[in-house]
Amino acid sequence: MGTIVPQKGISRTRLLLAGGIGWLFDAMDVLLLSYVLAYLRVHYGWATVDEAYVMLANNVGLLVGAMVFGRLADSFGRRRAFMTTLLVYSVMAAAMGFFTSPLPLMVVRFLMGLGLGGELPVVSTLVSELSRPEQRGTNVVLLESFWSYGTIAAGVLASFVLPITGYSMLMWALAATALYAVVIRRGIPESRHTAERPSFRSLLGSEHRRLFPAWVAWFAIAFGYYGFALWVPSVLVGRGFPLLESFEYFLVMTILQVPGYFSAAYLVERIGRRPTFISYMVISAASAIGFSFASSALLLVIFGGALNFFNVGAWGVIYAYTPELFGDANRASATGSCTSMARVGMILGPYVPALIAFGASLWTFAALWLVGAAAVILLPETASGIRTGTVDVR
Template sequence: MSDDLATRTPARPTRTERLDELPFTSKHRRLLVGSGIGWALDALDVGLLSFVIAQLAVVWSDQAGQLAWVASAGFAGMAIGAAVGGSLADRLGRKTVFALTLLLYGLATGLSALSWSVAVLLVLRFVVGLGLGSELPVASTLVSEFSPRRIRGRIVVLLEAFWAVGSIAAAVIGYLVIPTSDDGWRWALLIGAAPALYAVFVRLRMPESVRFLESRGRHDEAERTVRGFEEAAGVAAPTRPAEEARVAEKPTRASVSQLFGPGMARRTGAIWVVWFMTNFSYYGAFVWLPTLLVAAGFPLVRSFEYVLIITLAQLPGYAASAWLIERWGRRGTLASFLLGSAVAAAFFGFGAVSGSVAQILIAGMFLSFFNLGAWGALYAVTPELYPTPLRGTGAGWAAGVGRIASIVAPLSVPPLLALGGPPTLFVVFGAVFVVGAVAASMLPELRGTRLAE
């Protein structure tokens, strides 16, 4: 009789299952926008750097040969920050690390405006990179863990779409502010210090991950957070939460070796390759884009105008990726957008030689469309690959490995240009995108699945 009763009594849902089945609510929207504004400010900082380098190549012409190291120093900081920040997020919490990293890189960006030499700017950009690299994988992990299961990929792509907002803002500032004087780059960097103020808002208003709270035995806090989301959705909370969620377990300490444990090695290897290849081509192309256009004979202001137009194509790229990722799936969307990026890169390289403004703009816009759409899919799939105790570490190390490519890429541009000009440079970028697409096809398809606990 008791067996029959157990068969007929439905199991009570866990807190994470309750979150997974909720509709998209105003609290989800506030979390998305709150994280997204931080994301946009990150993009503003990275985007401004390309315009700053283009002006400094003129203003500090005697140190122009060292400017490639400024970009690479920032990316070196991002590589370390991503790995360390992801691990800290699994130990201290997603929200805490998110706020601290925003504060770190915002203050360092403001100080960068006071630089008097390439050496000083290089050191400060390294510190900026530490904060910036830590923040991005942590924010995507936090949003992924709160998103409803059936639209989780789309929500994370929309989060990544805030990168386009920041990139466009950077292009506008680069176009309107930097050319106004020889100190225009300083004013631009001061504007980039805004995240330091925003960090306070983030820390006070955003919720901590329910999955993280449960992994640390903070069940009452986790229950309050879930009930808050249920109230926003107009869903009644169960009178008795699942018993398994009331048991405090000893927290599991994540380690990098676990990323290559049973069932993890193949996906970790594949996602690291995708991150490396996507970073190499994106940062190799877009950090140098204004400088490449100036070198092709376009005036500084006109080059900045073209970059602004090309950047606008990021928005429809993100929109298409967000729509397709729940239809084609993560793997198909990511691989397809990387292949599109490869074709666009090749056309852009030959357009830069011909001097055809139409070809430069059209190919550049397609490169922006496909490349940033791929970024959205990449950030969506990465946190899904790992269980909760390992999620921040997995996402952080994948981003950190990718940042190694972003260090190498800006330094590789001058020798590749010397070897064969823009066609050789962008054919190389296209080939790198193809390798990334092949690696993406080796990832598991996790559309519609629950995040592993």
Template sequence: MILGAALSGAISDRIGRRAVILYTLLIYSIGSFLCGLATDYWTLLLFRFITGFGLGGELPAASTLVSEISPIKSRGRNVIILESFWAWGWIAASMVAFLVIPAFGWRMAFFVGALPALFAALLRFKVPESPRYLEVNGKREEAERIVEELERSAGVESVKDDTPSKGIEKRPWYEEFKMLWKRENLRSTAVLWVIWFGINFGYYGFVLWTPSLLTDQGFDIVKSFGFTVIMCIAQLPGYFSAAYLVERWGRKPTLIVYFFGTAAAAWFFGHADSEMTILLAGCLLYFFALGAWGCVYSYTPEVYPTDVRGSGTGWASAFGRIGAFIAPFIVPILYSSFGTEYGFVLVFAVLSAAFAMVAIVIAIFGRETKGMSLRDTSE
């Protein structure tokens, strides 16, 4: 996912957002299908790498496209609603695990995972390219045609834009990466990399290890299908409330509240001592964490100009995946080093601190983007 996010972001600034979404969706689906054909551990690992590459590349490209094509007043909300389908995917995956695998085996689950390839055809013919991307890359006529179609479908009178085209020359990918660290983008890049690293570290730290840790603590509830479904459902109001608040409060206040909320929920979870408190803390944790995720995806494309928006979003996502890679190794070390009782508390104290630190960074260095027009170039 690290490689997919980094490469797809840079490529989307060169060939377009829609094309990258289409290709990464196909890569993901092909990888999932091949997983169902794997004959041993190493081939499965290879095919899972392909699947992860596609998924890692699709996520930042999709949020960038939706951000660029949405009206200012609903831009943040639209991206978060898009990201809420992650929760619906969790629920669908839970149903596949519960219904399909026992009846047809694990291979069939991977074949079902290949079905998103069918959406590629719909994407190809129904989803337009970002007019803003086309405009910046000198494709004025195509951009105007798409805008006119969108205005016509919305019942809005089309207004001819006679301003000069702002087409720019293509830059090598390393020049685009350097642009992220120039003065006008430096602060945004640094803040976003902290946000993405922190949320990935904290989120995957508890998602991947919580079932094992709770089972070791004697709470078998985490093995039940009902527990999984409840945790999945708890994500949805987190997304929807965040989608409402980013357009009412703004991006920065909403991010701060949801990251501090996640930190508090993680601390509470670390001190849960019964199945009821585990359920309550777990629901709060998923509510705030996924609300924060949605806000991060909506906020990231807004702070960059169009000419490096894909690269900036992709590199931030890629750097964040390093946190997702590190956390699963740190959690068991913390847990085993301080004993079963204190280790459990310590794990969630560390995860809580990670979320809280992100909130503090946003409060001090973050910029508000609500109601602001997207910039086109870095110059």
């Protein structure tokens, strides 16, 4: 199978900024959607079920987009696919501003989700292939850190811009990200360097021993992360903390995501992808169990902060790790299929606390994170200068 040969002609800073800003847009929109739906409920009389249907359409679009654009990136080039995902997002963001009823917004959000879902596997593959071997893992983890900046941007827009401009003006302003596609075209070279044709037969044949464990790891991390993150504010209120105080506690927990990314960015090149991911997943599981027993605000913040620190660090590692596991012809397709498995986990995970007690849910998430960590043991180490395991990634 092929190796990743880094391309010349672009600085590390330029590469991370060009890819990271696109990543920021993705995170910002995913998080901003929840605020926008709440705004539509208040101002246009939406029912809770209307919000749920629009969110589901968006999530299905994210799932399908990761598969479709991963395949297109392998067939026609990473940069072209990246530009296309941004354009799809921009056009649909503009269209979204014209509708305030649930049915047309379901259609628009599905199409918008195609672009957003396709962006993450494509840009992570692009950055991986354009990076020097000794910086590849660190670069992709730093790329993932832009997710946290996007969540902060979403909060700022929802708190200070949406109340002033209104819903439609905000979406039309976000549509201006189409201009960013020009920056991508001028600022990032094409990374694809092989004449191999993408083949699902080889992906499910010789490479299946890597694909299935990767799917398990991606599903597990997303299932638990979204199941935890989307319910914590409500759980804190349910435990008797005032609403504003609950948001403040959750904000402190979330801020710890940023050093979590940077710690993982440091370790992936020092001790390797596999041991970093496994250790971060195990500590995430332990933190979830600790959170389930925590009775004071201090302990909740400590265990919740630790969970955010290590779990998002593991997210950064798996994004860096996955493109390196597959050959040139199928790299983006394989990465796209893995992020699609994460979207499945993202859809299913939040239902668990709705069905069983939150404490029991945390034990479920912890168990799945341990399964995800165990699955990665079956994969080879890919860090430059570190080669362990029985499977040769080359």
